[in-house]
Amino acid sequence: MTVRTIQHRIGGKETAGTSRRTAPVWNPATGEHQAEVLLAEPEDVDAAVLAAAAALPGWADTSVMRRSRLMFAFRNLVEKNLDELVRMVSSEHGKVLDDARGEVIRGLEVIDFACGIPQLLKGEYSDQVSTDVDLFSFRQPLGVCAGITPFNFPALVGMWMHPIAIATGNTFVLKPSERDPSASNFVAELYAEAGLPDGVFNVVHGDKVAVDAILDHPQIAGVSFVGSTPIAQYVHERATANGKRVQALGGAKNHAVVLPDADLDSAADHLIAAAYGSSGQRCMAISVALAVGDAAEPLVERVREKAQAVKVGPGHEPAAEMGPVVTREALERITGYIASGVEAGAELVVDGRRPDVLGNGYFVGPTLFDHVTPEMEVYRDEIFGPVLVVVRVDSLQDAIGLINANRWANGTAIFTSSGRAARVFQRSVQVGMVGINVPIPVPMAFYSFGGWKDSLFGDHHVHGPEGIAFYTRAKAVTTRWPEPDEPRGNLSFPTAV
Ligand code: NAD
Numbered sequence: 001m002t003v004r005t006i007q008h009r010i011g012g013k014e015t016a017g018t019s020r021r022t023a024p025v026w027n028p029a030t031g032e033h034q035a036e037v038l039l040a041e042p043e044d045v046d047a048a049v050l051a052a053a054a055a056l057p058g059w060a061d062t063s064v065m066r067r068s069r070l071m072f073a074f075r076n077l078v079e080k081n082l083d084e085l086v087r088m089v090s091s092e093h094g095k096v097l098d099d100a101r102g103e104v105i106r107g108l109e110v111i112d113f114a115c116g117i118p119q120l121l122k123g124e125y126s127d128q129v130s131t132d133v134d135l136f137s138f139r140q141p142l143g144v145c146a147g148i149t150p151f152n153f154p155a156l157v158g159m160w161m162h163p164i165a166i167a168t169g170n171t172f173v174l175k176p177s178e179r180d181p182s183a184s185n186f187v188a189e190l191y192a193e194a195g196l197p198d199g200v201f202n203v204v205h206g207d208k209v210a211v212d213a214i215l216d217h218p219q220i221a222g223v224s225f226v227g228s229t230p231i232a233q234y235v236h237e238r239a240t241a242n243g244k245r246v247q248a249l250g251g252a253k254n255h256a257v258v259l260p261d262a263d264l265d266s267a268a269d270h271l272i273a274a275a276y277g278s279s280g281q282r283c284m285a286i287s288v289a290l291a292v293g294d295a296a297e298p299l300v301e302r303v304r305e306k307a308q309a310v311k312v313g314p315g316h317e318p319a320a321e322m323g324p325v326v327t328r329e330a331l332e333r334i335t336g337y338i339a340s341g342v343e344a345g346a347e348l349v350v351d352g353r354r355p356d357v358l359g360n361g362y363f364v365g366p367t368l369f370d371h372v373t374p375e376m377e378v379y380r381d382e383i384f385g386p387v388l389v390v391v392r393v394d395s396l397q398d399a400i401g402l403i404n405a406n407r408w409a410n411g412t413a414i415f416t417s418s419g420r421a422a423r424v425f426q427r428s429v430q431v432g433m434v435g436i437n438v439p440i441p442v443p444m445a446f447y448s449f450g451g452w453k454d455s456l457f458g459d460h461h462v463h464g465p466e467g468i469a470f471y472t473r474a475k476a477v478t479t480r481w482p483e484p485d486e487p488r489g490n491l492s493f494p495t496a497v
Contacts, residue, residue: 006037006181008044008205009188011051012198017044023178023207028094028324029314031360037181040206045173045213048202052144052171053219055199060141060169064118071167073194075111078104081190085183089154090315092180094323094362095278097315100155106442107159110463113445114163120468121168130496133480139472141169142245143221146214148235149184150227151177151326152281152384158184160449161224164467166191166200170222173202175214179326181205215239222471224462225249226283228382229408229454236457247458247470249450251382252410255288256439257399257425260295262415266437268302270415274439275388276310276366279325283455284411284433284440287383288372289390290399296392300349300370303388307350307366312357324362325385331362334385338367341378341389347371352386374402382408396421404430410451413439432456 005022007014022036040048059067078085082104089100113120123138147161154176162172176184184203191201204210214220215238225235225248232250239246256274258267274286291299313320325331335353342348352365364385372379372389379389393399403412413435414425422436432451435441443449443464450461460470 003033004035006035006185006205008038008040008048009185009203010044010048011054011202012192014185017041017047019044019206025092025179025181026327027091028326029316029359029361031328031362034091035182037178037205039178040175040204040210040213042209042213044206045204045210045217048173048204049144049217049219051199051202052173055197056144056171059166059171059197059200062169064121067167067169068115068117070194070196071111071115071117071163074163074191074196075108075115077190077194078108078111078187081186082108085155085186087316088182088186089180090323092182093151093154094315094326095281096320096323097318099278099323100315103153103156106445107156109445110159111163113463114167117167121472129478132482133478133496135476135478137474137476139168139468139474142471142473143170144173144219145170145222145224145471146173146175146220148175148211148214148223148225148227149177151179152278152283154180155183155187157226158187160226160462160467162187162201164463165224165471166196168468168471170471171200173204173214173220175204175206175210178205178207211235212238215244216242218242220244222246223248224470226462232457233454245470247450247460247462248456249283249462250455250457251384251408252283252285252451252455253288253382253406253408254284254286254411254413255290255399255403255406256286256413256415257290257292257396257403258295258299259292259396259414259416259418259421261417261421262295262437263417264295264298264302267415268299268306270437270439271303271388272306272310272366274413276307276322276386279322279364280386281325281384282440284442286413286439287388288379289388290402291390291392292396292399293394296390300368300390303368303390304349307368307388310366312355312363312365314357314361322366322386325364326362328362330385331364334364334383334387337378337381337383337385337387341369341372341376341387344376344378346376346378346389396424400425400428404428407454408451409453410455411435411441413437413441432461
């Protein structure tokens, strides 16, 4: 049986370009081979960049009000087609429909933010900074920008980038994950339907070959990357060496601290949601619970009960709370980590291997380890699956010490009823996004999203004010309209008079 081929979208048209290589796209819930996605060659990336470069002058010159109206039209189309996008995300990624809906709605919120671009691009003006001299500043687009995105949010992560880049007057080339590529083509169709000129938004599918062609392309001015830490670091190094502006968001190992004074039922519910939602395949998933003092025994007992009750099944089944992981390789990696935890001497409280689901899907159930220590692989590595490890610590200070010693610093949370403990935590923890009794503290679209340390390479977080800053350059203009007979300046460095 032949399967459908997913093509690139360049200059407003679907095309295979020069691509001959392909990669399989699986249905993780069934193991079915749903499609083949083309893998771009450097020539295909070049074609997309040329289309974006050709569209750039016209788009950068389009009035900010028209760009805003376009974003409103795009926003309405995404909302109208929400169910279709949700279905696509779930079928290629595997996440349950409600979770996929949450993803697309969070993406929609970034588009909402981009609709306000006239307000966001307002510049500054200072009258009479020197006698008869005025000064103003405004922001202009960077140029052709590229986005390289991971598999775990096939619609959302692109939406962190392209609505802001396009609203600020740039043109864009998106290289989505080759594991779940369809949502990006659908987004391109919706942009076209909204009236976006051809070439402003392009999609090239591919692997390292396409990524390297982006990082080296002389006509790309800015690169936004989201994915694992080693690739984020590589992308940052190679693209900055080529003179590009780069923001590269990497992996994570997010810790939640549970103090004995917390509402432990509520904390356990939140831990379950944050550790096992999307099968733990979120960069903001909680993968370590730091149980402080007497919190440990009752917490582990509650999480055990709730983890065993999570309903695992295909994402499209309404009763399912947790779907499969993305590929067979991911399944093998995760079960390998579970074996390594057992071997290292951690206590396997809930074993998610071989869950009770029929068929050939890539399922692994909620897994819980207790008595984990910081030397163990299950603590040190990003597992990116439904595995929660509990580390028992004596004090809040010990918990903060462990978090601050970790190489990753994307998100963290504390569960407590003490405002004082929460304040100490929020001030001293060295992490980009912090939750107080909120397990997944993903900021709203009008704030910026990003971690610290090995969770981010580059200076800018995504969306919100930092997204606007990333996709634009500031220009400052100093003006004077002299009388014809005014004396000219002298050779000294000018100062205000
Ligand atoms: P990944 O790093 O394997 O892939 C990300 C992108 O890089 C994909 O488009 C892929 O095609 C490309 N790529 C893969 N290998 C490459 C190579 N050798 N050279 C050049 N490009 C390459 O990540 P993934 O498995 O798709 O996604 C999961 C990872 O992303 C996790 O580590 C997760 O924490 C991270 N993530 C981080 C954030 C964040 O905001 N910090 C958000 C989502 C996901």
